[in-house]
Structures are given as structure tokens and as C-alpha cells.
Amino acid sequence: xxxxxxxxxxxxxxxxxxxxxxxxxxxxxxxxxxxxxxxxxxxxxxxxxxxxxxxxxxxxxxxxxxxxxxxxxxxxxxxxxxxxxxxxxxxxxxxxxxxxxxxxxxxxxxxxxxxxxxxxxxxxxxxxxxxxxxxxxxxxxxxxxxxxxxxxxxxxxxxxxxxxxxxxxxxxxxxxxxxxxxxxxxxxxxxxxxxxxxxxxxxxxxxxxxxxxxxxxxxxxxxxxxxxxxxxxxxxxxxxxxxxxxxxxxxxxxxxxxxxxxxxxxxxxxxxxxxxxxxxxxxxxxxxxxxxxxxxxxxxxxxxxxxxxxxxxxxxxxxxxxxxxxxxxxxxxxxxxxxxxxxxxxxxxxxxxxxxxxxxxxxxxxxxxxxxxxxxxxxxxxxxxxxxxxxxxxxxxxxxxxxxxxxxxxxxxxxxxxxxxxxxxxxxxxxxxxxxxxxxxxxxxxxxxxxxxxxxxxxxxxxxxxxxxxxxxxxxxxxxxxxxxxxxxxxxxxxxxxxxxxxxxxxxxxxxxxxxxxxxxxxxxxxxxxxxxxxxxxxxxxxxxxxxxxxxxxxxxxxxxxxxxxxxxxxxxxxxxxxxxxxxxxxxxxxxxxxxxxxxxxxxxxxxxxxxxxxxxxxxxxxxxxxxxxxxxxxxxxxxxxxxxxxxxxxxxxxxxxxxxxxxxxxxxxxxxxxxxxxxxxxxxxxxxxxxxxxxxxxxxxxxxxxxxxxxxxxxxxxxxxxxxxxxxxxxxxxxxxxxxxxxxxxxxxxxxxxxxxx
Amino acid sequence: xxxxxxxxxxxxxxxxxxxxxxxxxxxxxxxxxxxxxxxxxxxxxxxxxxxxxxxxxxxxxxxxxxxxxxxxxxxxx
Amino acid sequence: xxxxxxxxxxxxxxxxxxxxxxxxxxxxxxxxxxxxxxxxxxxxxxxxxxxxxxxxxxxxxxxxxxxxxxxxxxxxxxxxxxxxxxxxxxxxxxxxxxxxxxxxxxxxxxxxxxxxxxxxxxxxxxxxxxxxxxxxxxxxxxxxxxxxxx
Ligand SMILES: Nc1nc2c(ncn2[C@@H]2O[C@H](COP(=O)(O)OP(=O)(O)OP(=O)(O)O)[C@@H](O)[C@H]2O)c(=O)[nH]1
Ligand SMILES: [Mg+2]
Numbered sequence: 001x002x003x004x005x006x007x008x009x010x011x012x013x014x015x016x017x018x019x020x021x022x023x024x025x026x027x028x029x030x031x032x033x034x035x036x037x038x039x040x041x042x043x044x045x046x047x048x049x050x051x052x053x054x055x056x057x058x059x060x061x062x063x064x065x066x067x068x069x070x071x072x073x074x075x076x077x078x079x080x081x082x083x084x085x086x087x088x089x090x091x092x093x094x095x096x097x098x099x100x101x102x103x104x105x106x107x108x109x110x111x112x113x114x115x116x117x118x119x120x121x122x123x124x125x126x127x128x129x130x131x132x133x134x135x136x137x138x139x140x141x142x143x144x145x146x147x148x149x150x151x152x153x154x155x156x157x158x159x160x161x162x163x164x165x166x167x168x169x170x171x172x173x174x175x176x177x178x179x180x181x182x183x184x185x186x187x188x189x190x191x192x193x194x195x196x197x198x199x200x201x202x203x204x205x206x207x208x209x210x211x212x213x214x215x216x217x218x219x220x221x222x223x224x225x226x227x228x229x230x231x232x233x234x235x236x237x238x239x240x241x242x243x244x245x246x247x248x249x250x251x252x253x254x255x256x257x258x259x260x261x262x263x264x265x266x267x268x269x270x271x272x273x274x275x276x277x278x279x280x281x282x283x284x285x286x287x288x289x290x291x292x293x294x295x296x297x298x299x300x301x302x303x304x305x306x307x308x309x310x311x312x313x314x315x316x317x318x319x320x321x322x323x324x325x326x327x328x329x330x331x332x333x334x335x336x337x338x339x340x341x342x343x344x345x346x347x348x349x350x351x352x353x354x355x356x357x358x359x360x361x362x363x364x365x366x367x368x369x370x371x372x373x374x375x376x377x378x379x380x381x382x383x384x385x386x387x388x389x390x391x392x393x394x395x396x397x398x399x400x401x402x403x404x405x406x407x408x409x410x411x412x413x414x415x416x417x418x419x420x421x422x423x424x425x426x427x428x429x430x431x432x433x434x435x436x437x438x439x440x441x442x443x444x445x446x447x448x449x450x451x452x453x454x455x456x457x458x459x460x461x462x463x464x465x466x467x468x469x470x471x472x473x474x475x476x477x478x479x480x481x482x483x484x485x486x487x488x489x490x491x492x493x494x495x496x497x498x499x500x501x502x503x504x505x506x507x508x509x510x511x512x513x514x515x516x517x518x519x520x521x522x523x524x525x526x527x528x529x530x531x532x533x534x535x536x537x538x539x540x541x542x543x544x545x546x547x548x549x550x551x552x553x554x555x556x557x558x559x560x561x562x563x564x565x566x567x568x569x570x571x572x573x574x575x576x577x578x579x580x581x582x583x584x585x586x587x588x589x590x591x592x593x594x595x596x597x598x599x600x601x602x603x604x605x606x607x608x609x610x611x612x613x614x615x616x617x618x619x620x621x622x623x624x625x626x627x628x629x630x631x632x633x634x635x636x637x638x639x640x641x642x643x644x645x646x647x648x649x650x651x652x653x654x655x656x657x658x659x660x661x662x663x664x665x666x667x668x669x670x671x672x673x674x675x676x677x678x679x680x681x682x683x684x685x686x687x688x689x690x691x692x693x694x695x696x697x698x699x700x701x702x703x704x705x706x707x708x709x710x711x712x713x714x715x716x717x718x719x720x721x722x723x724x725x726x727x728x729x730x731x732x733x734x735x736x737x738x739x740x741x742x743x744x745x746x747x748x749x750x751x752x753x754x755x756x757x758x759x
Numbered sequence: 760x761x762x763x764x765x766x767x768x769x770x771x772x773x774x775x776x777x778x779x780x781x782x783x784x785x786x787x788x789x790x791x792x793x794x795x796x797x798x799x800x801x802x803x804x805x806x807x808x809x810x811x812x813x814x815x816x817x818x819x820x821x822x823x824x825x826x827x828x829x830x831x832x833x834x835x836x
Numbered sequence: 837x838x839x840x841x842x843x844x845x846x847x848x849x850x851x852x853x854x855x856x857x858x859x860x861x862x863x864x865x866x867x868x869x870x871x872x873x874x875x876x877x878x879x880x881x882x883x884x885x886x887x888x889x890x891x892x893x894x895x896x897x898x899x900x901x902x903x904x905x906x907x908x909x910x911x912x913x914x915x916x917x918x919x920x921x922x923x924x925x926x927x928x929x930x931x932x933x934x935x936x937x938x939x940x941x942x943x944x945x946x947x948x949x950x951x952x953x954x955x956x957x958x959x960x961x962x963x964x965x966x967x968x969x970x971x972x973x974x975x976x977x978x979x980x981x982x983x984x985x986x
Contacts (some may be wrong), residue, residue: 065792069785096818100796108781215784228765242784249791274820275804276911280894284807289890290919296883297926305929308936311943376822380810389824447943454883482826486819 004086007166008056012080012107013091014100015062016488018119019151020044023059026159030504032404033150035488036410038060042071043079050159058085064099066106067216071410075638079614080704081203086166087113090142090650091149094124094131095489097264098256104140105252109175111204113165116144117158119371123489128267136263150497175206185239186210192235197227212236213244245484274489278373283601287377294370298361300458302354303438303450309353310438313722317346336525339676343457344521347667347675348513351435351546356506358431363401363501371396373484381479386464386472387424388417389483395421395464398428399457400505402438402718406725414481420468422725424733426714427464430482432507432667438708439671443688452703460710463742512666520669524676527658528636532542535611543617543624555615557622562614563597572700573607601635636677651701651710651755663709670709671727700759704747711743761835766812767828771803776836781791781829790831794819800836844902845971847913851899854916858892861957877955888957891919914975917965924962930954937940 011019015037024031027046032039044059056433058126060079061072068077080088090107092100107114118133137144143161147154177183189209193199199208199222211219212232222231281290324338365371375382375392382392390412397405406425412418429437437456441449471477543549543557555561558576563569571592581601586592597603597611609615615624639661640654647657656678678690693696713736714722723732774784777799780787794816795801804820805813811824823831862885867873869880894916901909931954938946 064789067788069789098817099819102792102794171766214788245784245788246791246797249788249796275815276908277915278813279895279911280818280915281827282805283897284805284810286890286894286897289886290894292918293887293890293923296887297923300926300930303932305926308933308941308943311941312938315941372822376811376813379805379822383810383824389822419795468828480831483822483824484790484827485822486793487813487822488822536907582940680792 004166006054006087008058009087009089009162010058010060010079010085011089011091012060013062014064014093014103015486016060017091017093018149019062019091020059022117022119022147023057025149025152025155027057031059033451035369035491036366036372037486038072038408041407041410043075045378050163065103081110087115087162089115089117089162091117091119094121098260101256102252105176105255109168109207109210111207113168113170114142114683115161115165116142117147118144119147119149122148130265132263134742145149176251176255178248182244182247184457192228192231196228199226203757213241215241223696240492277490282373282377284644291374291377299454301359302357303453306353306357310350312354313349317342319348321346332529335529340521340525344524344676345513345518348435348517348672351438352686353508354434354438355431356502359505360399360498360502363498364493367491367498368492369488372487377484386468386480387465388412388421389481390485391417391421398425398430401429402426402430402714403721404654409725416476416478417480419726419731420471420476422722423471424464424467426718426735426739427460429460429710433670433709435671437706440702440706441646444699449708456706456710460676463711483716512668514679516666517672520665521672521676522649524636524662524673528634528677529636540623544621545617545619547613547617550622552612554625555609555622558618558620559622560602560604561609562602562617563599564614565611567599567612569597569609571597571603571607571609571611573604573605575603575605577604579603591695633715650704651751652705654695656705664713667709667715700751700754704751708743708747708752711739711746712740763832763834766831766833767825769775771806774836775833777831778834779832780811781832792832795824795831798814805833837921845945847910848899848902850968851895851902851913855892855895855899858888858895858961861961862888865957879956887923891916894919909971917968920962920965921969927956927959944963
């Protein structure tokens with residue numbers, strides 16, 4: 001047999017054993033690592049060249065055995081069993097040998113070439129365990145290499161062994177004896193299976209026989225069309241497979257326990273630091289309160305601590321935008337750069353400090369090991385609300401981004417539990433929504449902003465669990481399935497790893513700002529700067545009945561003139577309603593020449609007006625010559641007005657509608673759009689100030705807008721993930737529709753009640 | 760012989776031995792694969808009354824929901 | 837063994853003192869949060885009340901267990917010290933950020949800000965835990981908690 005120069009290597013092992021850490025160390029990639037079981041839920045492929053041999057390395061989700069119960073385990077099982085990599089590197093957690101070796105026995109039976117990476121030896125050795133790897137390799141007849149995956153220790157030696165092993169033929173000699181009676185049955189089964197020449201080519205005979213006794217679903221499917229199926233079934237009916245299976249498992253543990261004492265000298269055991277911490281953090285009475293105050297602490301940092309850094313970025317972009325508008329010629333280009341790019345993209349970048357702190361907190365949560373505890377602490381509450389214990393981790397992850405969060409539901413075995421967790425996940429407020437709250441709460445709630453935002457987050461959680469309860473009592477009835485989940489030991493994350501994790505996700509936000517948000521800022525700017533007549537600038541046009549225009553120039557016609565804040569102008573013509581102004585009283589139906597109007601003064605008249613004002617034409621309409629400030633006539637306005645009938649009961653204006661429409665792409669776009677729409681043609685340096693000036697934009701409306709943004713739609717990137725994970729158009733549609741309806745209803749109630757109460 | 764009881768009812772902090780698993784075939788297999796085979800020694804570290812438990816099994820710690828803990832039978836070792 | 841007992845005794849006293857102080861300030865802050873009374877150095881903040889009371893409760897749990905002769909009770913004292921320091925650091929950072937807003941950016945919202953506005957119980961009570969940390973620093977070497985990464 002010639003030397004292979006291209007081999008595939010799968011990394012398999014128990015959850016949280018360090019597979020992905022090892023994958024990253026080998027291939028130099030940056031796949032997600034975290035201190036809890038179930039981080040990896042998909043297979044990931046990387047390349048690596050070792051001594052001229054090309055190696056395709058495949059990282060797999062963690063699994064306890066080759067029988068799969070959940071989707072992530074199916075991925076692992078199928079790859080190892082069906083795709084047959086040349087070598088399986090079995091990552092064994094040295095600090096928990098016995099249980100880890102159970103999977104080894106299964107791999108041995110399958111007859112694949114296995115190399116054991118004895119990982120986390122640092123932990124085992126620190127607590128005084130001594131592991132004799134020579135002996136271990138001897139007993140198991142498998143090469144064993146010590147590794148510390150997170151620092152890359154042992155990788156080269158490991159790959160040497162892998163390459164060496166890949167050149168050997170597959171061997172099935174090291175197998176476990178199950179005792180006379182079972183062995184006899186196995187031999188009989190093998191002799192039957194042997195006659196199906198097709199099957200024999202795919203799997204080792206003995207393995208098929210064992211799996212048949214274990215009632216393995218996949219193998220049963222495999223023999224569905226086998227010519228010997230009936231014979232096999234007859235034989236299986238004769239023996240007590242349940243008892244056989246139990247005895248086989250027993251024998252495997254027996255084999256492990258025969259080897260273990262000779263290989264492993266255990267150091268001191270007793271209460272570990274992890275257990276000590278757990279006594280407190282998972283205490284019956286203190287667990288939930290401690291969890292809550294830690295969340296609050298994280299929140300204080302994310303919000304309050306970041307404020308000055310936000311302000312600094314805000315000021316910088318404000319100045320840049322102002323500068324571009326004034327100095328770049330032609331005017332449209334100045335507006336594109338100033339309002340579109342600096343206004344839209346810059347506006348999203350303002351929130352970078354918050355996003356980074358948020359992700360820092362989440363990294364810490366994941367790497368410390370507290371994440372899995374949180375699931376434990378919340379289990380009872382979750383259960384009562386109809387959510388599975390394992391649902392809590394995906395929900396927590398949702399605070400970062402709903403996409404990995406929805407993928408993380410793959411570890412939930414029960415389909416219904418999983419579906420509910422997917423459906424409620426979008427209500428958990430992701431990082432992309434945070435800028436919307438920061439913008440709106442910052443502009444309208446001043447000192448109360450932090451509390452308002454905290455409330456919005458809580459509200460999202462309440463909607464999520466409330467919906468779960470609702471689904472449980474209507475469309476998806478039943479109780480959450482019982483669960484068991486391994487708790488990782490607490491680890492103190494280092495600054496380096498935490499910062500790397502933070503950067504990994506935070507830079508996604510940056511990249512989004514540079515790509516999708518950049519593009520949409522330009523799109524929205526274009527829509528707001530153009531209408532059917534072209535670029536909106538110095539114009540001459542007729543204004544029809546009831547139309548509103550904001551501009552600087554001369555108006556002729558009948559209508560209502562409201563001078564803008566900071567503006568002024570003069571009116572010549574007939575006053576149609578008596579008004580009292582600072583400069584005097586003007587009588588109805590009298591002709592005046594050159595009435596001076598000051599800021600925010602209003603007049604209803606028939607004639608010409610010159611200056612900066614908002615002009616609402618009367619029945620006859622009028623004519624305008626000058627510079628539009630307004631985006632009121634743009635395509636963007638048309639889009640926004642189109643949704644007016646739907647959103648006016650919520651108090652939303654067309655600008656908000658437009659922002660929400662484009663916010664479907666990514667929730668940050670809501671912020672970017674508001675930035676553009678409130679920036680175009682305004683002189684304020686800071687967009688939040690011009691928002692405050694909009695008289696339709698009250699704190700109540702701002703609050704409703706936050707609520708609506710929280711709930712209304714999963715973002716464009718999340719929808720296909722929901723589809724992929726549920727595998728159903730119906731549920732994807734339901735998810736989108738449910739969110740929209742709920743968002744509308746809740747915003748409606750809040751706005752109407754709030755208005756009645758006079759807010 | 761010490762009385763057999765579900766893990767859910769076992770006292771905190773005592774060394775316990777798994778005697779059997781009262782569950783369907785799949786779940787039983789899963790628990791065994793995770794280390795809850797017959798004769799395995801476990802210890803309840805934290806029992807939340809009617810909520811979930813934290814159980815130590817060798818060097819691993821498991822969070823086990825009440826429903827699951829009712830299916831694992833143990834006696835005091 | 838005698839030595840350990842003396843140490844646990846100290847921790848017991850510490851737990852009682854820190855627990856009582858945190859709960860006491862929690863109550864003060866609750867009063868301040870109603871808006872009816874103005875207590876210097878205790879700004880009203882409803883969620884802050886929860887923080888103080890929970891940390892106080894952790895210390896008191898430790899006190900109770902140690903008093904009952906359960907040596908594992910020190911876990912509560914240690915975690916209490918940890919939580920108290922975490923919140924101390926958080927509010928120190930917040931204070932620093934506010935100072936930047938007030939003096940560097942000269943933000944309108946911070947015109948009348950003075951450092952006293954940000955002095956709150958979480959901050960000065962953490963000093964107590966700092967003493968505990970220094971005193972028992974060897975036990976905080978996080979023995980058994982392994983350091984991940986390099
Ligand atoms: N001390 C120590 N920590 C390690 C070692 N290898 C991995 N870790 C840590 O163990 C945790 C789990 O690592 P992962 O690589 O995510 O484990 P995994 O096997 O991919 O986990 P799943 O994808 O959830 O199955 C992380 O916190 C790592 O930093 C090691 O050799 N020593
Ligand atoms: Mg992984």
C-alpha cells in the first residue's frame with residue numbers, strides 16, 4: 001500500500017473535551033470555543049499540511065456515544081460512521097477519564113483508526129493525577145498523545161501519530177468480550193449478516209451485530225431492504241435484546257475499569273473550588289437573585305460605562321458630517337457623504353463601545369462556566385413556563401445574536417422543546433437592537449435611559465417566556481422533556497481569551513457597518529434625496545392642496561406658514577385668521593406688507609412668504625421657488641407614507657416607517673436610517689437633537705418604537721436560519737407573522753393607553 | 760440492604776450507588792453512556808427541593824431535572 | 837486543625853459584619869429610593885437595593901453555616917467578597933466614565949455633576965471586601981480553578 005498524501009481526520013469526543021480548541025490549534029482557525037457542552041453544533045472543516053501530507057481536519061460536535069439523540073450528535077455520528085474519515089482523533093478529557101473512555105470502546109468496535117489526544121492534562125496533573133500514557137496506549141492498542149489544546153501543546157506529536165496511523169490498515173482486533181451467551185448470539189448474527197454482501201462492504205460485521213442488539217435506529221434503517229432482514233428480525237425476537245444491551249454496556253465499563261487503575265493514579269479528591277463556588281451560586285435561595293444582580297452589573301457596564309465613549313464618537317461623526325455637507329461640491333455629493341455615509345454608517349458606529357462591552361460580558365459568561373449553571377438555576381422557572389432546561393443557554397446567547405442562539409438549540413433532543421425555543425428566541429434582544437434603544441432612550445429619556453433600556457430587555461424576556469407558555473397551552477401542547485446536562489468546571493477566563501472572543505464578535509458588527517449598513521445608508525440616502533423629479537435641491541414647483549413642504553425660499557399661495565426653529569421670514573398678503581404675534585396683532589382678512597415672522601411663529605395667509613418655514617398649502621395649493629429642506633417628498637417618504645395607515649395608530653411617522661421597513665435587513669439599519677432621514681437637510685450637528693425637535697416624536701412614541709423594534713421581525717439573516725433549523729416554511733412564516741402581529745398589538749396598546757394618560 | 764429510592768429523593772452529600780434506571784430503552788442507554796451505569800457511585804451536591812439537582816459522578820457534575828432524577832434509582836453505598 | 841478554626845472564626849465575624857452592613861445600607865437605599873428622604877452618599881436606586889441585599893444575604897448565609905459548624909460555609913464568604921468587589925469595580929468604572937463626560941466632553945447632562953454624585957454603597961462597602969481579599973489572599977489564588985488560555 002502506497003503512502004497516502006491526502007488524509008481526512010475527524011476530531012471526536014465528549015462535549016466540552018476541547019475538540020474545537022484542538023481544531024483551532026491545528027488549523028489556525030478561530031472557531032467558537034466556550035466552556036460549556038454543546039458549543040459546536042455543526043461540522044467545521046479546516047486544512048493543514050503536515051510533513052508534506054495534506055490533512056483535512058474536521059471538527060465535530062461533542063457526543064457521548066455513537067448513538068445520536070440530538071441533531072448535533074447526529075452530525076457527529078454520521079460523519080464518523082458513514083463518511084469514514086481516515087483517522088479519528090478521539091479527544092479524551094484527562095480530568096474525567098472513565099466516562100470519556102466509553103466512547104473509545106465504541107470507536108474501537110467500529111474499527112476505525114483512532115489516535116487518542118489525552119487533553120486537559122494540565123488540569124489533571126495540577127490536581128495530582130498521574131496518567132501512564134504508555135500503558136494506556138498498550139492496553140487500548142491505540143496511540144495516545146498528551147495535549148493541552150488551548151495552548152497548542154502536543155499538536156505536532158499528535159499529527160505525527162495521525163499520519164503514521166493513517167498508513168496502517170483498519171484493524172478490528174481490539175474488541176471487548178461480552179461473555180459466552182452474547183458472543184454466541186453475535187456469532188450467529190454475523191453469520192446471517194454476512195450473506196448481505198452489500199452491508200458487509202460498509203461496516204464491520206461485528207459492529208453491525210452489536211448495533212442490531214442495541215436496537216440502533218440507523219442500522220435498522222440500513223437493513224430495511226436487506227435480503228436477510230426477516231431472518232435477522234426473527235433471530236432478534238428470540239433473544240432478550242434489552243438484557244443483552246445492558247450486559248454489554250456493563251462489560252464495556254468493566255473493561256474500562258480493568259484498565260483504569262493501572263493507568264491512572266488519582267490525586268487527592270474532595271470538594272473542589274468549583275463545588276465551593278457552586279454551593280453559593282446555585283444555592284436554592286440565592287441562585288436566582290445572584291444571577292439577576294450579575295445581569296444588572298453587566299448592564300450597568302454596557303450602558304453607563306460606555307456613555308462618554310459613545311459621545312466622543314458621536315461628536316466626531318457629527319463634525320465630519322457637517323464638514324462634508326458644507327465643503328464638498330457638488331452639493332449632492334456633500335450630502336451623500338455627509339448625511340448618507342457619515343450620518344448613516346457613523347451613526348451606527350457610535351454604539352461600538354456598547355456592543356464591545358456587551359460581547360465582553362457574554363464571552364465572560366461563556367468562558368467562566370457560569371452559563372451552564374444559569375440553565376440549572378432557572379430550570380424550575382423554565383419548566384413552569386413550558387421551556388426545556390436546555391433552552392436557557394440559547395436564550396442567553398440570543399443577547400449576542402439570535403443566529404448562533406437558534407443553532408444552539410440543536411442540543412435539545414425533543415423536537416417540540418426545540419421548536420418552542422427557536423420560535424421565542426427572536427424576542428430576546430440581540431446586540432444589533434441595542435443601538436436603537438440607546439439612540440431613542442438617550443434622546444428622549446435622559447437620566448432614566450438606563451432603566452428604560454433595562455425594562456425593554458426584561459420585556460423581551462417576558463414576551464419570550466410568555467409566548468412559550470402560550471404555545472404550550474395552544475399549538476404545541478405538552479410538558480418539557482426531562483433533561484440532563486453536564487456542568488463544566490469553573491475556569492477563570494484570561495483577559496486574552498476573553499478579549500479575543502469579544503473581538504471576534506464585535507468585529508462582526510464592524511464588518512456589518514462597513515458592508516450591509518454602508519450599502520443601505522446609501523440606498524436610504526438616495527431614496528430620501530431623490531424623488532420623481534430628480535435630486536431634491538433648488539426647485540421651482542407647484543404644491544397641491546394639503547401638501548406640506550419644509551424649505552428655504554419663497555412661497556406663493558394660500559396656506560399655513562410655520563417658521564422653523566431658528567428661522568425667520570417675511571410675509572406679504574392677506575391674513576386669513578387673526579393672530580397675535582410678538583410684533584403685534586394681525587387682523588383677519590386684512591392686507592399687510594412685510595410682516596416679520598420670528599422663530600416658531602405661525603400665520604395663516606394668502607400671499608407670498610420668504611424665508612425658512614414649513615408651508616402647508618391650503619385648498620388651492622401654491623407655488624414654491626427655493627431649496628427644499630425636506631425629504632417629505634422623496635421616495636423614502638412615499639415608502640413611509642405607504643405604511644401610514646398601519647402604523648399611525650402606534651404614533652409612528654413616515655420616517656419611522658421607512659426606518660422599520662429597512663430595519664428588516666438588519667436592526668442596526670433602523671438606527672442608520674433614522675440617522676440619514678433626520679440628518680438630511682438639517683443643520684443640527686447631532687441627529688438626536690433633530691429627532692427631539694420633531695414634534696411628532698414624543699417619549700411615548702420613542703418607547704413604542706423601541707418596543708416595536710424589539711419584537712417586530714427577526715432580521716433578514718435570521719429568517720433563513722429559522723427555516724433551516726425548523727425545516728418548515730410554515731413555522732418560519734409563523735415566526736415572522738407572530739412577531740409582527742405581537743409587535744403591533746403591544747405597541748398599539750402602549751401608545752393608546754399612554755396617549756389617554758396624557759404622555 | 761439499604762432502601763432503593765429515586766435520585767430525586769436521595770439525601771444531599773451522601774455517597775450513593777446507581778441500582779437501576781427506570782426509563783425507556785433510549786434514555787436508559789443515554790444515561791449509561793453518560794456514566795450512570797449500574798454500580799456507578801454518585802453524590803447529590805445540590806438538591807433544589809422540587810427543582811433540578813446537581814449530581815457528582817466521578818469527576819463530572821451534572822444538572823439533572825426532576826423528571827430525569829425520578830428515573831434513576833439509587834441506594835446508599 | 838485549631839488554626840483553621842481560628843481562621844473560620846474570623847471569617848464568621850467578617851460574614852456577620854459585612855452581611856449586616858450590606859443589608860443595612862440596602863434598607864437605607866430602599867428608603868432613599870422612595871424619594872421621601874435624602875440620605876447623603878446613598879443615592880436612590882431600586883435595583884441597587886437588590887444588589888446590596890443579595891450581597892448581604894450571601895455573607896449572612898456564610899455566617900450562619902460557619903456558626904453551625906459547617907466549614908464549607910467559607911464558600912459564601914469568599915463568593916460574597918468576590919461579588920462585592922465586582923460591583924465595587926463596576927461603579928468605579930462608572931464613576932470614571934462620568935468624570936470623562938463631565939470634565940473632558942463637558943456634556944450638557946453632566947453640567948452639575950460632581951464626584952460625590954457617584955459615591956454609592958456598592959463602592960465604599962467594597963473597601964471592606966478589599967480588606968478581606970488582602971487578608972486571605974492566599975486562598976484566592978483560585979486553586980483548582982484552572983486558567984484557560986495563556
Ligand atoms: N485547561 C485547559 N482547558 C482547555 C483545554 N482544552 C480546552 N480547554 C478549554 O475547555 C473549554 C472547552 O473547549 P472547546 O474546544 O470549546 O470544547 P469542545 O470539545 O469543542 O466543546 P463542544 O463543541 O461543546 O463539544 C474551553 O473553555 C477551552 O478553553 C486544555 O487542554 N486545558
Ligand atoms: Mg467545539
